[in-house]
Amino acid sequence: MFVSIKWLGRHVDLTGIAPEDLARELTLRTAEVEGCEPFAPHLGAITVGLVRERVAHPDADRLSVCTVEIGAEEPLTIVCGAPNVRAGLKVAVATVGTVLPGDFKIKKAKIRGQASSGMICSLAELDLGADHDGIWELPEEAPVGSDLASALGLEDWVLEIDNKSLTHRPDLWGHRGLAREVAAIFGRPLLPLDTSIPACGAGPPPQVTIEESAAELCPRYLALALDGVRVEPSPLWLRCLLAAAGQRPLDLLVDLSNFVMLDLGQPNHLFDRAAVADGIEVRRAAAAEEMVTLDEGRHTLGSEDLLICSGQRPVALAGVMGGADSKVAPETRELLLEVANFHGTTVRRTAMRTGLRSESSARFEKNLDGELVPAAAGHLVRTLLSIQPEVTLPSPPMDVGVYATPDLSVELSPEMVRERLGVELDDNHISTSLASLGFDITAANGVYSVGVPSWRATKDISIAEDLVEEVGRLHGYDNIPPRPLVGELTPPLHDARRTLVEALQDRLAGGARFHEVLGYSFLHAELCERLGICDQPHVRLVNPVAEGEDRVRRSVLPSLLGRLEINRRQRERVAIFEIGKGYLPEEPGDRGQPREIHELGLAWSVPPSDKGAAFDDGAFSRLAGVMEDLLAQLGFGCASFVGLAPDAGRPAWAHPGRGALCSLADGTAVGFIAELEPGLHRPLGLMDDLVSDVACATLSLDALLAAEKPAFRPRKLPRFPETKVDVALACPAAMPAGDLAAMIERAGKGLVGDLELFDLYRGANLPTGQKSLAWHLRLRAEDRTLGENDVARFLGRLERAAAAADCTLRRD
Amino acid sequence: MEAHAELRDEALARLAACTELAELRSVEKDYLGPEGAIGALLASIPSLPKEERPKVGAAANRLKKELEAGLDKARGELETARVAAERAGGDFDPSLPPRRAARGSLHPLTKVRREVERIFSSMGYDIADGPEVELDYYNFQALNIPVDHPSREMQDTFYCDEEHHLVMRTQTSPVQIRVMEQRQPPFRLIAPGRVFRNEEQDATHNHTFHQVEGLVVGEGIQVGHLTGTLKGFLAELFQRQVQVRLRPGYFPFVEPGFELDVACPFCDEKGGTCRVCKGVGWVEFCGCGLVHPEVLAAGFGGRDDVDLDKLTGFAFGFGLDRLVMLRYGLDDIRNLMGGDLRFLEQF
């Protein structure tokens, strides 16, 4: 909202208060001032000129060549196209070099062969409203050569107030309300304003009925007839105030209506009385009832919308916009003024549904003070009479509705104010502060009964805490000394999940050299389609940020997959992880909320390994190593990777044959790891230059937190030397390495201290359908040094076990 | 000439010719080894005439000692020469780009969040969490934001069903109610987390961002405690005293409510052409206030173990993304969730 400081000055004496200080104090005590700028600085660059002579342009009928005196030695020659330019007229001159609104710079020009150095301006060109008769005819007393702003007293400052900081303050949506704050802040009186409706004729008052079902939606409606009104341009003072407040001046009636709205915060409407000759009826719209508004928009309404009608015909959408048919025409002389109080939510919803949010609806939706209804009528009429004294009021106003003046008072103990704010304010200070804002204090037995003024009584002030705020902000929150919180010292609650998350993050970003990314919770349909997860149940947004981006993720992994391509373009090795939440709507809680899961997702992409690369060079193996390390580091012992049956369920991203459950030593499955489904490489952009080995994994934080950690017993240093033995086992190609490892462990009868696969071989020297796995073993015993006999017996056991399992122990 | 004298001449000549350790080893082997010449000489003694035996034996032992000393000396000289040669360094170039180590990184939001958590934790705050898909009740109603409240529209909520029963939480404040339902006052906590608003996106607005909620509930909580706490936190975070200002702000779940501004860390409150504070000199940091009695009633109502009349509290909420941007001088919030490692790997 734009606020004119000059306008505020109509309500409170601002002498000696700099605009910047006013802005700062309002920000610190009332509402955030976002801007403080001089009003129309271009007016200071315009010079008052006198047209000495006007001759017709020799080559153009409608142009005049004027000699204009501007107080300089030489008068200017200016070509002007306005019909009203004439000798003896005082005009607004923009000299060469002046920049007008719209970044329009005046230059020396030749117009149809005539040199012109400057421009005689119209009101529109100076951003002061519409043109009526061409150029602006300045008052005769304007001194030639002086700047326009000071010559006409147009200097002003404009404050821009953040509307959001006024949401709860309907009283601040007009200059008088803000002036009340300024008066209280600076300890100056609010100047009186007569808003009574002047004496009226004795004619029959306007007819107004409010349909019973609309009584709550329109608690108060005042109609007042006006006769003898002339539609004409507004006086300069009014135009300038409106322009400063960001409202374009149009004509007197529109301007007056806006003036009252911007002054008191109360919207109002002027009807052509002929269009409402059948009297006013306020009612709910019928189902699918249609109406055309002032802006020619056609709207289909319903019973939630409130209409102002005359003879069944809608003439206005209550509080939002007038109807096209009841518009005031230039020749209109007889008007009906409407000032009403409408139900805030109704106006807000209608405005939103019809897309007609306006200055008027913005105010109504804050729940306005009903007392403003007659005040705004009186203010408008009195201002109109000051401009057009011949206007008459043929009949008394009709003021109807269920509205009753609120009688709200709140109990407040001054002690509570001191306690909550933490400042020693004396009782007198507290009551004076409140009184300066219009509260009515009655003290009894150390407790105040605080009468709430009508303009603060619509939802704004209702409890003692609200009054604490009033005293606090006027005192200045900055004047409250900060102090440390005092309390019992106990260690903060232990949070197992947070500890786990941090351990995972640190291990991954540290030793494993992964990068942490954070992905959006919303998945785009396109990605879901590519991943083939569209059919899974997802929480769906009703109003997504973009078409199709409406699925709330179940798992963090899809977001990671979506990030592989952009990063693979930049680097060969992409190792990323995210720890986040997923939502499963198919498992709703007791109040319908989806089940929340906490998950770690990992994705590792590397260029495909060469044919001759080591068996553990691929992405799967590397990622499995990371998983193993993570679980060991977190104290979950030794992880195992167990292949899935072909028909077992697996995530859509997982390769059907190259994946495994990740399980803890006790068999609890805590995660899943797999190479990327080959069909996804192309959709994910990992082809051609970017062709990659990709492995992904998920680890369920929930499963880890539920799992029991084995007691951690660090291994003792061996007391007797170890014996190193290498063995190779040839076995059928399909046999899992894990089975062979288990076979070696069994044959070792507790002697195998460490077991490391160092080669995996397929090919020549082996029967077809066979592979050979070679292992480094460290044999040791707790109680003695192992001898050759021990090794020989171990190899014998292993040989027999191998033979029994269709394998061969190869010794070379 | 006698055989042992010949042997001595030959051995000493070979020793003198050695330039490498390997040659010394072969000299040692040839003369002093188990099958070496000196051994052979000693072995030949019994076959010699009796009177020659002592002389040859003495000569062989002398030669053995002489050779051992010579070998030691030669080894020492070779080692000295090797060290000297190695120390010469050759054409070593320390500026040759080193082999690159793979790097990992924590997300900047994680880093700053941890710092925030560490500071509050050190002040005795617990750390709480709440769901991102939230019930309307917790996100709005219990926070004194009834169905018709205009601030619901200010927040541009993502709804998860037509009935508007489930929402993507627009703030971390619902955690306040969830914690009140579970716990016994007094307590203090922060609740960092992800929040969502369906707003126009630009360099400073994203539809998904992160907040840190703070809540203190107990008896006798005052406005000064709130400013004291936040000032203390900011001083610790920025490692210097930070100017703050408190001004009125409206949030339905606090009364009185404030906005807390921080003196712009980039221009030190001078404003001017500063891009970060847009010349104002202050940066909006957080919304805060004393907990609204309606919120305390929603969270603790109907419990025998809580006396609502005595209960007070303060709450605050600030944006973590904004803090990260302030901290590192970033100019586009969308980079944080963009997943581009060229940006993220720096942290």
Ligand SMILES: [Zn+2]
């Ligand atoms: Zn700045």
